[in-house]
Amino acid sequence: MNMNTTTAGLAPSPAKAISIRDVNLFYGDLQVLKDINLDIQPGEFFAFLGPSGCGKTTLLRLIAGFNTARQGSVVVGGVDVLDMPPWKRDIGMVFQSYALWPHMTVARNVAFGLEERRLPRAEVERRVDAALNLVGLKHLAERRPSQLSGGQQQRVALARTIAIEPKVLLLDEPLSNLDAKMRVEVRRELRELQQRLQLTTIFVTHDQEEANTVCDRIAVFNEGRIQQVGTPMGLYEKPANLFVANFLGTANILDGHVVGAGADRLFEVPGAGSIPIPAGTSVPRGAKLVFRPQYATIGSVAPGAVALAGTVTHREFLGATVRYGVQVGTASVLVDVPFHSGDALLETGTRTSVGLQPSSAQWLAE
Amino acid sequence: MASVASIPFRRVTAKPGQIAAVALIGLFLAIFLIVPAGTVIYTAFTEKGTGALTFVNFLDFFRTDLFRRSFFNSVYVAGMSVVWATLIALPLAVLTTRFDFRGSMVIQTLGFVPLIMPPFVGAVAMQLLFGRNGTVNLMLYDWFGVRIPFMEGLNGVIFVQSLHYFPFILINLSTSLRNIDRSMEEAAQNLGSSGFRLFRRIVFPLSMPGYLAGASLVFVKVFDDLATPLLLNVKDMLAPQAYLRVTSVGLTDPMGYVISVILIIVSVFAMWLSAVAMRGKDYSTVQRGGGGLMRRNLSRGESIVAYGVVGFILLLVLSPHIGLLLLSFATVWSYSPLPDDFTMVHYARVFDESSIYIKNTLIYASLAGLIDVVIGGAIAYLLLRTKVVGRRWLDWAATSALAIPGVVLGIGYLRTFYGVTLPDGTPLATLWVMVVLALAIRRLPYALRACYAALQQVSESLEEAAENLGATKQRTIRRIVLPLMTGGLLAGFVTSFSTAAVELSATLMLIQSNSDAPIAYGIYVFMQSPAGRGPGAALGVIAVIMVALCTLLSHYVIERRQKAIGSAK
Numbered sequence: 001m002n003m004n005t006t007t008a009g010l011a012p013s014p015a016k017a018i019s020i021r022d023v024n025l026f027y028g029d030l031q032v033l034k035d036i037n038l039d040i041q042p043g044e045f046f047a048f049l050g051p052s053g054c055g056k057t058t059l060l061r062l063i064a065g066f067n068t069a070r071q072g073s074v075v076v077g078g079v080d081v082l083d084m085p086p087w088k089r090d091i092g093m094v095f096q097s098y099a100l101w102p103h104m105t106v107a108r109n110v111a112f113g114l115e116e117r118r119l120p121r122a123e124v125e126r127r128v129d130a131a132l133n134l135v136g137l138k139h140l141a142e143r144r145p146s147q148l149s150g151g152q153q154q155r156v157a158l159a160r161t162i163a164i165e166p167k168v169l170l171l172d173e174p175l176s177n178l179d180a181k182m183r184v185e186v187r188r189e190l191r192e193l194q195q196r197l198q199l200t201t202i203f204v205t206h207d208q209e210e211a212n213t214v215c216d217r218i219a220v221f222n223e224g225r226i227q228q229v230g231t232p233m234g235l236y237e238k239p240a241n242l243f244v245a246n247f248l249g250t251a252n253i254l255d256g257h258v259v260g261a262g263a264d265r266l267f268e269v270p271g272a273g274s275i276p277i278p279a280g281t282s283v284p285r286g287a288k289l290v291f292r293p294q295y296a297t298i299g300s301v302a303p304g305a306v307a308l309a310g311t312v313t314h315r316e317f318l319g320a321t322v323r324y325g326v327q328v329g330t331a332s333v334l335v336d337v338p339f340h341s342g343d344a345l346l347e348t349g350t351r352t353s354v355g356l357q358p359s360s361a362q363w364l365a366e
Numbered sequence: 367m368a369s370v371a372s373i374p375f376r377r378v379t380a381k382p383g384q385i386a387a388v389a390l391i392g393l394f395l396a397i398f399l400i401v402p403a404g405t406v407i408y409t410a411f412t413e414k415g416t417g418a419l420t421f422v423n424f425l426d427f428f429r430t431d432l433f434r435r436s437f438f439n440s441v442y443v444a445g446m447s448v449v450w451a452t453l454i455a456l457p458l459a460v461l462t463t464r465f466d467f468r469g470s471m472v473i474q475t476l477g478f479v480p481l482i483m484p485p486f487v488g489a490v491a492m493q494l495l496f497g498r499n500g501t502v503n504l505m506l507y508d509w510f511g512v513r514i515p516f517m518e519g520l521n522g523v524i525f526v527q528s529l530h531y532f533p534f535i536l537i538n539l540s541t542s543l544r545n546i547d548r549s550m551e552e553a554a555q556n557l558g559s560s561g562f563r564l565f566r567r568i569v570f571p572l573s574m575p576g577y578l579a580g581a582s583l584v585f586v587k588v589f590d591d592l593a594t595p596l597l598l599n600v601k602d603m604l605a606p607q608a609y610l611r612v613t614s615v616g617l618t619d620p621m622g623y624v625i626s627v628i629l630i631i632v633s634v635f636a637m638w639l640s641a642v643a644m645r646g647k648d649y650s651t652v653q654r655g656g657g658g659l660m661r662r663n664l665s666r667g668e669s670i671v672a673y674g675v676v677g678f679i680l681l682l683v684l685s686p687h688i689g690l691l692l693l694s695f696a697t698v699w700s701y702s703p704l705p706d707d708f709t710m711v712h713y714a715r716v717f718d719e720s721s722i723y724i725k726n727t728l729i730y731a732s733l734a735g736l737i738d739v740v741i742g743g744a745i746a747y748l749l750l751r752t753k754v755v756g757r758r759w760l761d762w763a764a765t766s767a768l769a770i771p772g773v774v775l776g777i778g779y780l781r782t783f784y785g786v787t788l789p790d791g792t793p794l795a796t797l798w799v800m801v802v803l804a805l806a807i808r809r810l811p812y813a814l815r816a817c818y819a820a821l822q823q824v825s826e827s828l829e830e831a832a833e834n835l836g837a838t839k840q841r842t843i844r845r846i847v848l849p850l851m852t853g854g855l856l857a858g859f860v861t862s863f864s865t866a867a868v869e870l871s872a873t874l875m876l877i878q879s880n881s882d883a884p885i886a887y888g889i890y891v892f893m894q895s896p897a898g899r900g901p902g903a904a905l906g907v908i909a910v911i912m913v914a915l916c917t918l919l920s921h922y923v924i925e926r927r928q929k930a931i932g933s934a935k
Binding site: 064065066085086087088089090091092093095096097099100101102103112113116117157160161164 | 832835837838841849
């Protein structure tokens, strides 16, 4: 299953940047992409992340040329490709279904794009060999796609795209048709291959774990809009809004309102208590209190932390941690506590308090 | 979004190639389908001589005793044919889909056999087997002193037609039954239903759409058929009346057109009725990986009954073929259960004199099939892969040919193209090319469906992948779409070819000389005289073998291709 460790004769051209400006896209009256502006650095492994229907695949297909925008620009390696037909773009795309042609062998599939470019016979063969070597499938060159496993089909689709030495590589949910174990394996290989080829790559997924593990940066999509762009850790630590906070990892969100002014501002959570807002923290209008379950404590309150009163509603044992559900005012809050053998656990129905450091809290709006 | 509106479209959405294709196909359909059919309808509503619009012709039609009788006879024959075809098809469909029945493969294969022989070819043979002095009645009279009027008057037409057209019901009903998910049945059993109640309450309602589709097809086919009643000498039905008016009274007689319009209306009505009955009832419920209905083993007693019923039905179904085969080798065959003696002389005569029929048939049917596949494939592509204006119209126009009976299209061609002459004075309508075009138009709806289904199975991402790797639209069609559609295109071609090869109704109208005639016409001409029956039967056997061989060959080719491609994703 190991891919070869060289690029085996596929000469990587200098990595290209992608720059998207003011792209809007309508399906009839429905706007599916709204004011998309995005810069992807040369050689970057970039993810489009979001729930289904958020526009991430639509934008990918726009870059490949299968959707058309009425305005804006998509510049790849310094060339605006928006007016080009798909076959002129030199943008490699691996389809979610792999889209291997069942009437051609693996080798014919990989040769297709090279033949369309009217490359000399010998060069076609050399590059087919190189691409198949790269994904470790040389020995299956004469098979039909239907005789391959899902993982092998995926590699053929990748080889077929890489063989044309595309300017950038687009991956449309490439792992979704693989089983859980293969998924972990293949995503590591994808990352390795991308590093070796130094190919600017966009990876579309709805799975945050996939995006977090392989990508340099992520754009989070919702309802046709890019919500935030950042590194996996940056997005987790400093989400820009409630959607991102909620979509990446688990977040507690508490309704409330700001009282006081200046250095003495407090955020009051009805029925639970209030928490001082650290100086210099900006609180947008209609903002809610957001914190991660592992940043709160239950029962004991550390110095400097504030206590919110609540009742334990449920308890889940997760191995390394115990997750408590606590009713705080009108909201339900999750608190993760590290588990040590012999710890006394709180029972459902216990009156308790949730301790929270104001510095690990955030105030975010929709 | 004012900013969006103010910026003009950056892409040219209209592709010149697509527009040209729509225009060309549209022109073809207009000239060879819409205009002839429109002319027929228009003529039916105009007064003879003055050309003024009128309903008088229709009043005349319903005032005439003969026409009224013809109308009711046609409805009666078509309706009864559906009833008998159902009685034949239902046991076969249920036995083969619901039980572990050893003869299933044989039944499903033999079920198609009637379709590869036009009903009129078997009609004469059926008279010798089931007629007043035919084999069966002679034996019945000898043993029991009774005769059964199988072939008397309308009975004969019903008998021949139901034996010929029941496969439409068998095929559709079997498909419906197979598409019912096992869990449907299991859920009913789980709730306490079983046996006949289960069949009546769950299985039969779920298979209803398939049955109705088949039944309406049978009704329309029988209602429109010209050659079978003519050969059985039944003249008081609509299609024969239309033919006789136009050929004996003349092209200007309005009655032929009025009958044509009534044929069209009834066809449309029957198809509309089945469409309404099926609306919102796509019951195809097989889940991914789920099997069809459960099959049950037959007990010993049931097996004996089942084999008896199936054997009897198959014998009946194959009787036209058996009769035809006997007739083609018979010296003299009348007033006796079997021919007096056997001879090869009819075949010798046919090969001597009539090889022109065979040659013509091959040419006409191949050309018609080719036209259908090209046009059907093009329309399917425009429908499924483009947004070009007018693509839906092409679909509707091509499909509307279903509602135009052959006899009507023939009359339309005569009316439309008789006045148009070549420089040497030959009317356009008498050219053999017209027969090819009529055949192509008549088969186009079926070929279009085959092409449509084939293209639908090609995932669009396969084409996008090709474009992504640098292939233009044209190159993608050539290298990806066409190879993957081959099976469907071939199936479309064979359907068109094999049915065009034995079609008679339009041909009967348009063929002017024996040298241009296809095999169906030849058989018809031979069968007119008692002396010609032997050679006619021989020609019939040749036609059946020809069509059967082509069908088998294409099955073989398609199957091999499927195997090579494997399960296409």
